[in-house]
Amino acid sequence: MNTVASLILGAAVAVAPATATPLSWQDCGDGLHCAQLQVPADWTRRSGPEVAIGLAKLPARDQARKKGVLLVNTGGPGEQIVLLRQAKQAFADLTEWFDVVIFDPRGFGASTAIDCPIHAPFATEWVFPDKAAYDAYAAKNRAFGEACAEEAGVLAGNLNSWQIAHDMEAIRKALGQARLTYFGNSHGTVLGQAYAELFPRKVGRMYLDSVLDHTTPDLRAWLQPRTKALEGNFARFAAWCRSTVTCALHGKDPVAVWDEVMARARREPVPAPEAGPQAGVSDTQIASRATFSFEDTWERLAAGLARAQAGDASFFAKVEGAVDPDLSRVVLCADLPYPGYGKVKELETALRRDTPHIGWRAVWPMANHCGGLPATRTYPPHPLAAPGLPPVLIAGGEHDDNTPPADGRRLAGRLPGARYLAADGGHALYLSGNPCVREHVHHYLVDGRLPPAGTICESPSQ
Structure with missing residues (x-):
């Protein structure tokens, strides 16, 4: 762990608790209510400048009978509220019991947003053929990162899951919830891991889908x-x-x-x-x-x-697929800092021995995101300790090579009382509509009932 990250982790003890700030919800269309919450731009300096966190709520169908509030992050990293507008149906079942609340992470969307003045480079050949190609790309990525950091102002260096987890704690208080009920998908599971480490006794129930492991520094x-x-x-x-x-x-x-x-x-x-x-x-x-x-x-x-x-x-x-939003790589690389070409090439050579056909390619996506980005305060992977954390439900698709099931199993093994739910599927099991996974998630979030150990959700077609 680098020195700056160690200082950030040490500061977790020193950060004063945020006072609850009531939210003023306003109708913002599409059946949503929206609000903003002011938080410190840097949680190690609570008296410093503040930024806004934008929230949106899909209200429970029956307010008199609701169980509480469910905070959701669908991953990315990136805007969330726009996704809730587009995919409300994916959360419709949950509104039987909860107000579903989603927030744009700092730097994105309805929060204090960073509009990077130049776009991040896009490498159509992101398995770099040689160091010269990597260096040329990294120079463009560095120019993007430097311009973006200048535009970020008080948020420069403050875009990582440590900071966002503190935002989540402020959201919990502003929502008036004694404990946080949380659903994190993909990179949203990194936020969940950070929150579980920093505020373990403030977790009520936590469901993590398609885990991106943030506990393994090697x-x-x-x-x-x-x-x-x-x-x-x-x-x-x-x-x-x-x-x-x-x-x-x-x-x-x-x-x-x-x-x-x-x-x-x-x-x-x-x-x-x-x-x-x-x-x-x-x-x-x-x-x-x-x-x-x-x-x-x-x-x-x-x-x-x-x-x-x-x-x-x-x-x-032919080049297919969407380009990540510019700022996403800044957040991702603050949580998962990555080495340069030489080390990545060494890893490729070593991993080719066991995965000679295409598996070795997995060393390169993060190099594409992080290559050349200027140094920033990071919150890198590290062993997770969360005393007092209640049982967490973790699910993973057996064929997911983006957030592989081994990540979820490893995290479940490190959290006392956690339960791993295996599924015959890929990424984002709940959001993609796996009925078996959704049923178990509902039981867990509503009444704390975990699936029996060893449960496997078969493919919906089986």
């Missing part, structure tokens, strides 16, 4: 579950191809085809005529763009591989 140990989960999805894809006649590689060995295409692209780019007469695709570009995580992509991926084997890699010249 980077190789943190990466290994990601590499194995991704390699596992590659193996599932290959098995699907062998057993599915509509797979373009049916009747062939899909693993051998992949290895052949990657080896050819490593020697020289494979032509991609749809991208231009001189266009070609390298092995690092293929690794950046091949998606094995979602079954509904496999048919197109198999067809693209078949074409690439025949000498046309146009499928892999």
